[in-house]
Amino acid sequence: MQNPKILVAGAGAVGTFYASKLHQAGAEVSVIARTNADKIRKKGYFIKSILGDFTFTPVQVLDKAADYQDKADYILVASKALPEINLPEMIRAAVSENTVIVLIQNGIDVEIPLSEAFPKNELISAVANIAVSRESATTVNHQEFGILTIGNYPSGLSDKAKFFATMLNKAGTECKVTDKILEARWKKLLWNAAYNSISVVTRSDTKLISISPEVSMLADKIMHEVYNTAKAYDMNIPADLIEFFKAETLKMKPFKTSMLQDYEAGKPIEVEAITGNALRKAQKAGVETPCLQSMYGILKLLDTYNRKKLQK
Amino acid sequence: MQNPKILVAGAGAVGTFYASKLHQAGAEVSVIARTNADKIRKKGYFIKSILGDFTFTPVQVLDKAADYQDKADYILVASKALPEINLPEMIRAAVSENTVIVLIQNGIDVEIPLSEAFPKNELISAVANIAVSRESATTVNHQEFGILTIGNYPSGLSDKAKFFATMLNKAGTECKVTDKILEARWKKLLWNAAYNSISVVTRSDTKLISISPEVSMLADKIMHEVYNTAKAYDMNIPADLIEFFKAETLKMKPFKTSMLQDYEAGKPIEVEAITGNALRKAQKAGVETPCLQSMYGILKLLDTYNRKKLQK
Numbered sequence: 001m002q003n004p005k006i007l008v009a010g011a012g013a014v015g016t017f018y019a020s021k022l023h024q025a026g027a028e029v030s031v032i033a034r035t036n037a038d039k040i041r042k043k044g045y046f047i048k049s050i051l052g053d054f055t056f057t058p059v060q061v062l063d064k065a066a067d068y069q070d071k072a073d074y075i076l077v078a079s080k081a082l083p084e085i086n087l088p089e090m091i092r093a094a095v096s097e098n099t100v101i102v103l104i105q106n107g108i109d110v111e112i113p114l115s116e117a118f119p120k121n122e123l124i125s126a127v128a129n130i131a132v133s134r135e136s137a138t139t140v141n142h143q144e145f146g147i148l149t150i151g152n153y154p155s156g157l158s159d160k161a162k163f164f165a166t167m168l169n170k171a172g173t174e175c176k177v178t179d180k181i182l183e184a185r186w187k188k189l190l191w192n193a194a195y196n197s198i199s200v201v202t203r204s205d206t207k208l209i210s211i212s213p214e215v216s217m218l219a220d221k222i223m224h225e226v227y228n229t230a231k232a233y234d235m236n237i238p239a240d241l242i243e244f245f246k247a248e249t250l251k252m253k254p255f256k257t258s259m260l261q262d263y264e265a266g267k268p269i270e271v272e273a274i275t276g277n278a279l280r281k282a283q284k285a286g287v288e289t290p291c292l293q294s295m296y297g298i299l300k301l302l303d304t305y306n307r308k309k310l311q312k
Numbered sequence: 313m314q315n316p317k318i319l320v321a322g323a324g325a326v327g328t329f330y331a332s333k334l335h336q337a338g339a340e341v342s343v344i345a346r347t348n349a350d351k352i353r354k355k356g357y358f359i360k361s362i363l364g365d366f367t368f369t370p371v372q373v374l375d376k377a378a379d380y381q382d383k384a385d386y387i388l389v390a391s392k393a394l395p396e397i398n399l400p401e402m403i404r405a406a407v408s409e410n411t412v413i414v415l416i417q418n419g420i421d422v423e424i425p426l427s428e429a430f431p432k433n434e435l436i437s438a439v440a441n442i443a444v445s446r447e448s449a450t451t452v453n454h455q456e457f458g459i460l461t462i463g464n465y466p467s468g469l470s471d472k473a474k475f476f477a478t479m480l481n482k483a484g485t486e487c488k489v490t491d492k493i494l495e496a497r498w499k500k501l502l503w504n505a506a507y508n509s510i511s512v513v514t515r516s517d518t519k520l521i522s523i524s525p526e527v528s529m530l531a532d533k534i535m536h537e538v539y540n541t542a543k544a545y546d547m548n549i550p551a552d553l554i555e556f557f558k559a560e561t562l563k564m565k566p567f568k569t570s571m572l573q574d575y576e577a578g579k580p581i582e583v584e585a586i587t588g589n590a591l592r593k594a595q596k597a598g599v600e601t602p603c604l605q606s607m608y609g610i611l612k613l614l615d616t617y618n619r620k621k622l623q624k
Contacts, residue, residue: 198610201513201610202609202610202613202614203613203614203617204613208613212609212612212613213609214605214606214608214609214610214612215606215609215610215613216609217602217605217606217609218602218605218606218609218610221602221606290529290530290533290602290603291602291603291606293526293529293530294526294527294529294530294533294603294606296526297514297524297525297526297527297528297529297530298510298513298514298526298527298530300524300526301514301515301516301520301524301527302514302515305515
């Protein structure tokens with residue numbers, strides 16, 4: 001497949017960054033921009049990156065999937081994981097028989113709506129560990145090297161997944177492949193369920209969480225609960241990952257998690273994808289997760305207030 | 313003892329209310345007012361009360377204990393329970409041989425500094441369940457009937473304690489006596505440790521806490537942890553008190569706990585008296601209290617930010 005046709009939907013900073021790298025690798029990349037489409041048509045995107053700044057001009061900039069004038073080889077979906085975002089509807093009009101759907105999102109079980117809506121399409125699930133932020137409608141800032149991990153959902157590794165990874169690696173941004181993407185997802189969830197949740201509840205950056213003995217202990221407990229849940233689903237996660245995460249988090253340059261950034265900006269937070277789905281999986285498997293459950297309840301209340309303010 | 317001389321120190325809304333009732337009962341009540349002393353000298357206090365509005369003019373309004381021109385039969389201390397408030401220093405200059413010290417505060421182990429500083433003085437410990445709020449420097453609003461429970465610290469019930477209670481009951485506000493005040497304190501702590509903590513962490517009133525299944529479950533767990541701790545100190549607390557508290561809290565007119573009111577007003581919160589001391593007692597007795605510990609850690613971080621803002 002030379003120069004595949006890629007349509008990008010629901011792209012925030014992370015999605016736009018990977019779209020721009022796919023463009024650099026030679027793909028014909030179009031984007032659906034629900035807001036700011038005109039600005040993007042006029043100026044394209046400017047990507048400030050530690051790998052070198054560059055511009056990214058999509059082939060087509062669309063208001064909606066139905067306007068796409070081509071057959072997509074890949075549709076890349078990279079919206080926030082929020083219950084009110086209907087991903088199948090967002091892309092349905094552009095999905096054809098051979099379209100591979102690639103989902104970059106946080107959380108667990110986030111693939112289910114797409115998997116159920118398009119059972120015959122190949123679905124690639126992806127986990128991003130990268131620091132990018134949106135600086136304006138058309139500017140994305142890539143601050144740190146990062147890794148995208150991809151694999152077929154729920155397992156396996158197709159040629160098209162490998163090809164997708166090859167494009168990104170060719171463009172200089174690391175993409176790992178795995179035939180066990182759910183394990184990668186649970187590993188990331190371990191950290192996210194603990195540190196994203198606690199960061200919002202305490203309004204604290206990763207450093208302050210790490211140096212508070214009681215709060216760090218809470219992070220430890222949440223990670224163990226998620227670990228036990230993952231084990232109940234036969235995920236092969238090394239037992240020392242929790243200690244590794246704690247040590248790494250303490251060493252990191254202090255930062256506010258994406259969930260805390262969203263919360264402080266008054267935006268909805270990914271409470272269901274990151275804590276709610278994990279809690280439901282734990283309950284289904286009969287795993288005790290009292291700390292995760294508490295965090296979920298607290299975050300839901302805090303999220304409700306932000307959402308009420310948004311409605312005003 | 314006819315018309316005892318009572319000096320009141322560190323009085324917020326609750327202390328001022330009880331001072332005013334002691335005045336109504338015929339006591340010669342003076343107050344130490346670190347702020348607003350001039351206003352109080354000029355106008356006295358106005359007590360808006362469901363028992364009937366009235367004015368309360370203290371015999372002396374003092375800037376500090378050393379200015380007290382009399383020998384106090386009782387010194388009533390009713391400040392918030394904060395580590396930075398040095399209660400012994402606040403009253404030392406007015407404590408004489410026969411002075412009985414009465415402490416109205418939330419939390420556990422709050423009597424220790426006074427008990428250690430004045431080992432020869434009789435110490436009465438008191439727990440208030442009453443809804444009063446300060447409306448201005450000289451106005452207190454008493455919104456709901458309430459009960460003060462008093463007894464000698466750490467146990468026992470002296471004639472002077474009984475007399476103190478008699479005065480309040482005579483003035484029409486209920487005061488119960490007990491020879492086991494620590495049990496009364498632990499009972500109240502059960503509720504406070506759960507609902508005060510959770511209210512701040514979730515920014516929610518009692519109703520919203522009660523109707524969230526996950527958060528209500530957290531309240532349940534915290535109450536059980538405090539209950540287990542109390543049991544380790546041989547407190548006789550009925551096992552069904554937790555269910556009673558949960559049912560009552562759900563039935564109550566929704567309200568913001570005093571800790572949430574303080575937090576939202578940017579004031580320091582009673583995190584040590586209510587959660588920290590309970591946690592330390594649990595650790596000393598080897599009782600597992602993971603939820604209480606988490607709440608303590610979270611509240612400490614949140615309190616730190618409020619305190620930093622206060623310093624600016």
